[in-house]
Amino acid sequence: xxxxxxxxxxxxxxxxxxxxxxxxxxxxxxxxxxxxxxxxxxxxxxxxxxxxxxxxxxxxxxxxxxxxxxxxxxxxxxxxxxxxxxxxxxxxxxxxxxxxxxxxxxxxxxxxxxxxxxxxxxxxxxxxxxxxxxxxxxxxxxxxxxxxxxxxxxxxxxxxxxxxxxxxxxxxxxxxxxxxxxxxxxxxxxxxxxxxxxxxxxxxxxxxxxxxxxxxxxxxxxxxxxxxxxxxxxxxxxxxxxxxxxxxxxxxxxxxxxxxxxxxxxxxxxxxxxxxxxxxxxxxxxxxxxxxxxxxxxxxxxxxxxxxxxxxxxxxxxxxxxxxxxxxxxxxxxxxxxxxxxxxxxxxxxxxxxxxxxxxxxxxxxxxxxx
Amino acid sequence: xxxxxxxxxxxxxxxxxxxxxxxxxxxxxxxxxxxxxxxxxxxxxxxxxxxxxxxxxxxxxxxxxxxxxxxxxxxxxxxxxxxxxxxxxxxxxxxxxxxxxxxxxxxxxxxxxxxxxxxxxxxxxxxxxxxxxxxxxxxxxxxxxxxxxxxxxxxxxxxxxxxxxxxxxxxxxxxxxxxxx
Numbered sequence: 211x212x213x214x215x216x217x218x219x220x221x222x223x224x225x226x227x228x229x230x231x232x233x234x235x236x237x238x239x240x241x242x243x244x245x246x247x248x249x250x251x252x253x254x255x256x257x258x259x260x261x262x263x264x265x266x267x268x269x270x271x272x273x274x275x276x277x278x279x280x281x282x283x284x285x286x287x288x289x290x291x292x293x294x295x296x297x298x299x300x301x302x303x304x305x306x307x308x309x310x311x312x313x314x315x316x317x318x319x320x321x322x323x324x325x326x327x328x329x330x331x332x333x334x335x336x337x338x339x340x341x342x343x344x345x346x347x348x349x350x351x352x353x354x355x356x357x358x359x360x361x362x363x364x365x366x367x368x369x370x371x372x373x374x375x376x377x378x379x380x381x382x383x384x385x386x387x388x389x390x391x392x393x394x395x396x397x398x399x400x401x402x403x404x405x406x407x408x409x410x411x412x413x414x415x416x417x418x419x420x421x422x423x424x425x426x427x428x429x430x431x432x433x434x435x436x437x438x439x440x441x442x443x444x445x446x447x448x449x450x451x452x453x454x455x456x457x458x459x460x461x462x463x464x465x466x467x468x469x470x471x472x473x474x475x476x477x478x479x480x481x482x483x484x485x486x487x488x489x490x491x492x493x494x495x496x497x498x499x500x501x502x503x504x505x506x507x508x509x510x511x512x513x514x515x516x517x518x519x520x521x522x523x524x525x526x527x528x529x530x531x532x533x534x535x536x537x538x539x540x541x542x543x544x545x546x547x548x549x550x551x552x553x554x555x556x557x558x559x560x561x562x563x564x565x566x567x568x569x570x571x572x573x574x575x576x577x578x579x580x581x
Numbered sequence: 582x583x584x585x586x587x588x589x590x591x592x593x594x595x596x597x598x599x600x601x602x603x604x605x606x607x608x609x610x611x612x613x614x615x616x617x618x619x620x621x622x623x624x625x626x627x628x629x630x631x632x633x634x635x636x637x638x639x640x641x642x643x644x645x646x647x648x649x650x651x652x653x654x655x656x657x658x659x660x661x662x663x664x665x666x667x668x669x670x671x672x673x674x675x676x677x678x679x680x681x682x683x684x685x686x687x688x689x690x691x692x693x694x695x696x697x698x699x700x701x702x703x704x705x706x707x708x709x710x711x712x713x714x715x716x717x718x719x720x721x722x723x724x725x726x727x728x729x730x731x732x733x734x735x736x737x738x739x740x741x742x743x744x745x746x747x748x749x750x751x752x753x754x755x756x757x758x759x760x761x762x
Contacts, residue, residue, distance in 0.1 A: 219743045222750075223728070226721060242754055245703050246722050249696030253616035257630050261608050261637045572736070578670040579622075579713035 294542050302535030356444050356503035359417050361435040364511045367428035370404045376427040376512050377406040383423045387416040389505070403514040410508040417506040424510055431513075440503045447496040454489040461485060604644050607654045608637055614655055614724050615662050621719035622666050622712050624694050632669055636662040656730045659720065663734060670712070706756035714749035721746050 217225070217239055221232070231237040253261075367376050374396075381391045389412035398404035412420040425433065461482040465475065615636055619629035640647075640661050647657055695707050707715060720731040721742075732742040 217747070219747070222743070222747060226725070238754055239750060242703075242750060242757070243722055245700060246718065249698035251613075251617045251620060251696040251723075253612045253633065254630060257616065257633055258609075258612055260634050261612055262605065264634075264638055264641060574671070575667050575736075576713070578667060578674060579716070580711050 295539065298535040298538040298542065299531075301538040302531040302533075355439060355441045356500070357414070358438045358440055358502040359414055359435065359506035360438075360509075361417065361421055361433070361506065362509040362511075363421065363424055363433050364431040364513070365425065365428040366431050366513055366515055369514055370398050372428065373398070373404045373406055373512055373514055377408065379427055380406075380408050380410065380424055380510055380512065383420060384410040384412055384508075387420050388413045389416070389420070405514075406510075406512040408508075408510040408512070410510060412506045412508055414504050414506050417508070420506075420508060424508065427512065440499050444496065444499050444503070447492055447499060451489065451492045451496065454485055454492060458482065458485050458489065601647075601649055602654060604641060607658075608640075611655050611658050612637070615658050617723050618659055618716065618719045619662055619666060620694060620696075621707075621723065622663070622716045623669065624708060624712070624715065626694050628669060632662065632665050636665050639665060652730065652733065655724065656726060656734060659724070659726070659734045663716070702757045703753070706753045709756055710749055710752060714745065714752065717742060717745045718749050718753075 217235055221236060222239075225231065225236060225240050225243060231240045365376070367373050377394065377396055381394065384391050389410060392409040392411055393407075394409075395407040396404070397406070410420070410424075421433075421435070461478055464470065465478055465482065470478070612633065616629055616633045619632045619636070620626055623629050623632065636658065640658055643661070647654070695704055699707075707718075710718070717731065717735065720726045720734060721728075726734070728739045728742060732739040735742055735745075737745075
C-alpha cells in the first residue's frame with residue numbers, strides 16, 4: 211500500500227457521508243462501503259414479534275417515578291447548605307429568646323453608682339461597710355449550695371497616680387481576703403490616662419466584701435455579678451465516684467479468688483485499670499468543681515476618666531442570636547468534618563475498588579473482542 | 582460533521598429536543614439496527630437474534646433511565662446491546678475452554694452470517710476481522726452513527742474509534758484484494 215492510498219480521517223468521514231471519491235484509493239474505499247451496505251440485513255419476523263410483544267402498550271405500562279437526574283445534585287447541595295444555615299438561625303433565634311444566657315446572672319445590675327469621694331491617695335479603705343453604703347452590691351449566691359460566682363466591675367479613678375494606688379489596693383484587698391491576683395495588666399499610654407485590668411480570685415465566702423471594697427476604689431461605672439450553680443454537677447460527680455469505688459472494690463474482690471481462670475483474670479484486670487483511671491478523672495473533675503465553687507472570679511477594670519476602658523460587653527438579643535447561630539454552624543461543620551474524616555477512607559477504598567474493577571472489565575472486554 | 586448528523590437524524594425520526602419517545606415505537610424503529618450491530622459483533626445470526634431479544638428486554642426494564650437529551654435511542658440501545666454481547670462472549674469463552682478441556686472440539690459451522698447478497702470475498706474478509714473491528718464497521722458504516730456516538734458506545738475516544746475504523750476497512754480492502762489476486 212503506497213502513501214497515496216492512505217485516506218485521512220476527514221476524507222473518511224466524507225466518504226461515509228456519501229461524498230464522491232477523489233482518488234483511486236478513495237474509489238476502492240467507497241466501493242467497499244457500498245458493498246458492506248448493499249445487503250439488507252433485517253431482523254427475522256419471529257424476533258420482531260418477540261420484541262414487540264415484550265414492549266407493552268403505553269396504557270398498560272406501569273408508571274414509575276422518574277429517576278432523579280444528576281443535575282439534582284446542583285439543587286440538593288445548595289439546599290442542604292441553606293438548611294444548615296436555616297437550622298443555625300432557628301437555633302440562634304430560639305437560643306436568644308426570653309431566657310437568660312448561661313451562666314444565669316442572678317443579679318446583673320449594669321448600673322452606674324456614684325460613690326462617696328475617696329481620699330486623694332486612693333488608698334483602699336481599711337474595712338467597714340460604712341464607707342460604701344452607696345454601693346449597690348447585690349446579695350449573691352446561697353451559702354448552702356456550691357456555686358461559682360463571677361463578677362466584673364469597672365471603676366473610674368481620677369488620674370494615673372490614683373490608678374496606680376487603686377491597682378495596688380485591689381491586689382491587697384484580694385490578698386487580705388485570702389485570695390490572689392491572677393493577672394494584672396497596667397497600661398498608661400503617652401496620650402494620657404490609663405487602664406488596669408485585674409483578674410482576681412477571691413474565696414466565695416468573701417466575695418461580697420471584696421466587691422464592696424473594690425467598688426470603693428473609685429467611681430463605680432458598671433458591675434455585673436453572675437452565679438452558676440454547681441451543686442448538681444457536684445452531686446453527679448460524687449455519685450459517679452461512689453459507683454466507681456464500689457465497682458473497683460468488687461473487681462478487687464473477684465481478683466482475689468485464686469480459682470479464677472487466667473483469661474477471665476486478665477479481663478478483670480483490664481476492667482479494674484479502666485475503672486481506676488475513670489475514678490482518677492472523676493476525682494480530678496470534682497476537685498475542679500469544688501475549686502470553682504469555693505473561689506469567685508472577679509474581673510476589675512480600673513481606668514482614669516479620659517481613658518477608654520474595655521468594658522465587658524453584654525450582648526443584646528440580636529448579638530446573642532448571631533453568637534448562637536455561629537456556634538451552631540460551627541457544631542454542624544464539626545459534625546460534617548467528623549463524618550467526612552470517618553467516611554473518607556471507606557469512600558477512597560470504594561472508589562479504588564470501582565476503578566480497579568472497571569479497568570479489569572475493560573481489559574477483559576478488549577481481550578474478548580480482539581479474539 | 583453537519584452531514585454526519587444529518588444522516589443520523591434521518592435515521593432517528595425528528596422529535597422535539599428532550600421529548601421522550603414511547604418504548605414500543607423505539608423498539609419497532611431500532612430493532613433492525615440493533616440486530617445488524619449484534620450480527621456483526623458476534624458473527625452469529627442465531628446468537629444475535631437471542632441477544633437482540635435480551636437487549637430489548639433489558640432496555641424495557643431500564644427505559645425510565647433513558648434520557649433523550651443525552652443521546653439518541655439508537656446509541657443507548659447499542660450500548661445495552663454491547664453489554665449483553667460482552668456477557669455472551671464471556672460465556673462463549675468459558676464454554677470453549679470447557680470444550681477444550683474435554684477435547685470436544687466440534688468445529689464451527691461456517692455460513693453466511695453478515696447479510697444475504699454480500700460477496701463471498703467480503704463475507705470471508707469480515708469473518709477474519711476481530712469482533713472489535715467488525716463492531717466499529719457496523720456502527721459507523723451500517724448503522725451510520727456519527728463519530729462521537731460510536732465512540733460513546735465503544736467506550737473509547739473519538740480518535741481511537743476513527744483509527745479502529747480505518748484499520749478495519751484497510752484490512753478488509755487488503756483481504757478482498759488478496760482474494761481477487
